[in-house]
Amino acid sequence: MLERPLHLKMSGAGGRSADAGVSTRVSDASRHPLEARALSYAADGKLLIDSIDLSFAPEGISVMMGYNGAGKSLLLRLLHGMIEPSSGRVLWSGEPVTEEVRRQQAMVFQKPVLLRRTVLANIEFVLKSRGLKDPQQARRVIERVGLSDLANRPARLLSGGEQQRLALGRALALNPRILFLDEATASLDPASMLAIEEIVRQARDSGHKIVMVTHNIGQAKRLADEIIFIHDGRITEQGSADAFFENPASREAQAYRDGVILTHENTGELNA
Amino acid sequence: MQDFAQSFSLALMHIVTLDPDLIEIVGLSLQVSLSATVISCLIGLPVGAFVAVTRFPGRSALIVCMNALMGLPPVVVGLFVYLQLSRAGPLGFLGLLYTPTAMIIAQSILITPIAGALSRQVLEDLHKEYREQFSSLVLSTAAQIRALIWDGRYSLITVALAAFGRSVAEVGAVIIVGGNIDHLTRVMTTAIALETSKGDLTLAMSLGLILLFIALGINALVSTFRLTASRYGYA
Numbered sequence A: 001m002l003e004r005p006l007h008l009k010m011s012g013a014g015g016r017s018a019d020a021g022v023s024t025r026v027s028d029a030s031r032h033p034l035e036a037r038a039l040s041y042a043a044d045g046k047l048l049i050d051s052i053d054l055s056f057a058p059e060g061i062s063v064m065m066g067y068n069g070a071g072k073s074l075l076l077r078l079l080h081g082m083i084e085p086s087s088g089r090v091l092w093s094g095e096p097v098t099e100e101v102r103r104q105q106a107m108v109f110q111k112p113v114l115l116r117r118t119v120l121a122n123i124e125f126v127l128k129s130r131g132l133k134d135p136q137q138a139r140r141v142i143e144r145v146g147l148s149d150l151a152n153r154p155a156r157l158l159s160g161g162e163q164q165r166l167a168l169g170r171a172l173a174l175n176p177r178i179l180f181l182d183e184a185t186a187s188l189d190p191a192s193m194l195a196i197e198e199i200v201r202q203a204r205d206s207g208h209k210i211v212m213v214t215h216n217i218g219q220a221k222r223l224a225d226e227i228i229f230i231h232d233g234r235i236t237e238q239g240s241a242d243a244f245f246e247n248p249a250s251r252e253a254q255a256y257r258d259g260v261i262l263t264h265e266n267t268g269e270l271n272a
Numbered sequence B: 001m002q003d004f005a006q007s008f009s010l011a012l013m014h015i016v017t018l019d020p021d022l023i024e025i026v027g028l029s030l031q032v033s034l035s036a037t038v039i040s041c042l043i044g045l046p047v048g049a050f051v052a053v054t055r056f057p058g059r060s061a062l063i064v065c066m067n068a069l070m071g072l073p074p075v076v077v078g079l080f081v082y083l084q085l086s087r088a089g090p091l092g093f094l095g096l097l098y099t100p101t102a103m104i105i106a107q108s109i110l111i112t113p114i115a116g117a118l119s120r121q122v123l124e125d126l127h128k129e130y131r132e133q134f135s136s137l138v139l140s141t142a143a144q145i146r147a148l149i150w151d152g153r154y155s156l157i158t159v160a161l162a163a164f165g166r167s168v169a170e171v172g173a174v175i176i177v178g179g180n181i182d183h184l185t186r187v188m189t190t191a192i193a194l195e196t197s198k199g200d201l202t203l204a205m206s207l208g209l210i211l212l213f214i215a216l217g218i219n220a221l222v223s224t225f226r227l228t229a230s231r232y233g234y235a
């Protein structure tokens, strides 16, 4: 059991309490699987995502890992419908992703973009964009990510980690069916990171599908229900965390796990 | 030099004693230029905001035009408005020539491109920063524009001040369509131009001083807004 710092007043691990944006059980996620079919994305004549076929486990936490520049952020953007693929499709329950579906998703970016407003106003803004006007809701979200004391501070004056927590709170406030997290705990202190992991776990337990990118192997082991390894715009393996860390199938995944820099010599490929 | 010193102290005297003629001229100046500023912002801001967040064919050409129009020579605008409003012109029947309204129209035309082009720049920069978040939230264009205008309010106020500064200081347009008629269309700049040529340096100098203060005041306001905004993390 992890020790929680005092300033992160969070509800119990069961995630059943009614005090937070994510605790409401979303409708049966198993009927809404997310898939990519022959998904490709090219820019400047370079194939950055190379005809990916991928079905996410309908529930739980899918962790994407891979070297810098492998295409993880790009793939998240494609899955979230933010950019149009060069070819191929993203499907939701077998159907193309519509705006209505996209409204049920949320994403925390690798570099959080916060509005030039207070912490509270940042949350209120996204709630209003969904027609939610309960004035207490924003406060509950802020409390959940441990920012109550900073509610009236301009968001852009927060520290890097506080900004990430706000970005996460903002995404959770939308009560999304799918939550995309792009290295959302990268600049958090260990206590805050564990606290956020706990929130992510609660979100999973209450039925939210989580697709997250992390370079933190410990975090992947703690959270992942499945691991997807992406290399050079291709999925090289997908499976349980245990299988992945004990016996990675691809040489790239093994090198990644062991912290080995890829070079021409050890892969025989173009990975200078 | 004697002359100058004497005129200068007289000019100061006019200002300090709130000379009624002076007040009238300054009042009309502010009224005309503030009206023009409001109109230019009401037109320029929405246009600028729309161009900032949308993509359509001919957009870059439009931006080039807007930027180029910022440098419209006031006398050309004055001449254009004169031709429209003169008795023989298409809008001559309105009888607006040589009225404050004509001056407001001319100055509005002069500074609307400034309000439009500068707010487009401000909002487009902000939009570049916010775009991914907006796209993730699936916000409507109208909702995006509202959020951008609110979050860019400090910069947009400085845009309005720049437009006001340009209109209050210009002489070419208002002298052609206003005619510098005493008690009717006399504003600071036209009075300075004509009083100087008539040799009445006192009035010209007091108005010049006031104009200078206004210009300094605008600059001070702009810096204050910038500073406040960045200090509180809103810039």
Ligand SMILES: Nc1ncnc2c1ncn2[C@@H]1O[C@H](COP(=O)(O)OP(=O)(O)OP(=O)(O)O)[C@@H](O)[C@H]1O
Pocket: A043, A044, A048, A066, A067, A068, A069, A070, A071, A072, A073, A074, A075, A110
């Ligand atoms: N719009 C774009 N135009 C051209 N190249 C791009 C574009 N977006 C991403 N790339 C390139 O695609 C590759 C994958 O980028 P991506 O951001 O997905 O990497 P990543 O796996 O998230 O890496 P990291 O771990 O560093 O976050 C990079 O080489 C990047 O330079």
Ligand SMILES: [Mg+2]
Pocket: A072, A073, A074, A110, A182
């Ligand atoms: Mg990335």
